[in-house]
Amino acid sequence: MEGASVYQGDFSEMAEKSDGPTVRKPRADAERNRLLLMETAKTVFADKGSSASLEEIARIAGVGIGTLYRHFPTRDALVSAIYRNETAQLAAAAQSLAETHPPVEALRLWLVQFVDYVVTKHGMSEVLDSLVGGTSELYADSADLIIGAVNLLVDRAVATGEIRLAMDPLDILRALAGGASVSCGPAWREAARQLIDILIAGMRANR
Amino acid sequence: MEGASVYQGDFSEMAEKSDGPTVRKPRADAERNRLLLMETAKTVFADKGSSASLEEIARIAGVGIGTLYRHFPTRDALVSAIYRNETAQLAAAAQSLAETHPPVEALRLWLVQFVDYVVTKHGMSEVLDSLVGGTSELYADSADLIIGAVNLLVDRAVATGEIRLAMDPLDILRALAGGASVSCGPAWREAARQLIDILIAGMRANR
DNA sequence: GAAATAAAAGGAGGATGCCTCCAGATAAAT
């Protein structure tokens, strides 16, 4: 399923199957506005954090507030739609790192990349907050991607016996993401790197 | 100085010095309302998080919204006033732990206590966010207390050579506090304990 | 004790944000 998102990928099949109610092509203006809103929201969120006014986003995008709500019934739906790409990209990086680096190093690099994403997006932090906090159903699929990624890397490193970890790896992400929402931007980037090193050292020491 | 707080401790001296404009005793109702508001806000914040409506707090306290704003010009001022006690208590615990435990253990215990405070207050998290994030001038003195506390404990443990730490200890608090604002409540309590153990192990390994 | 005065109380009001709802506009289907 697609969460609360409105777009559905393939309607053509349905039209062929049985004689269900006639399915018509989605209107062009709808899709256009949907993309326009996401684009606008992305920049506004990046500027003002993900608590920016939805009415302002609609205003800047040049559409009515009703249009925004039609496409994205909740703030979460909008935020989620925006960052779905980023999330997928992050998850993909885990795969790629796993294939090209030794387990522990892959984990370390991915954690660094995770923090970079969170910091640079500045607004993604709140997203990941909810994502990783599991408060919103909407993020379920994105959350699964991230959880899968971190578990993959940790499991690999644990399998070789290089590290031990007696906790949910997700909680490490919570700390790293949480720190970003506290500390202001780029400063956290550096701090998190140090923190990651200490954590890795700590997991090694637990052997 | 007292931040933006309204209360000033001793006015008597001023009355004696020189013949400045006559200074009068602070009005009784003012101080009464100030305390009443803090008491009310404390419970409301505990219930609904620190984003609860200020008008609701005023309503429950039985005073006008104007009165609330007179005493606490900003939301931060109110929140800060409420948690100043808690912060001082936390800082005091550092002293006491330092005197009764070996350095590393004292540090560990204090970090655990820090997390407990943040989690149980549930609303203190946002406080500490800003506190430790340094976004608000209002928190300056409370922040100093916390910073002093953690520095004391870390320095002691570093001095014995038991651990090494190449980063600002404050950033560790940021991670721990940030995690609390992400994860919901008690769950983070446990996770943070594990995290603290790993961090300590990591700092030991850096020796 | 009464008048004067500095300070506090309280709420009306303008601004903004959230979200719902629906009349009118418009793109796809016939």
Place this chain on the structure above:
DNA sequence: ATTTATCTGGAGGCATCCTCCTTTTATTTC
């Protein structure tokens, strides 16, 4: 060209924020 499902845009109800200013009240002065 007409029909029809879908989309648009904004008015409107409600909540909150914060400011400003009038009225009230505690303290001081006489």
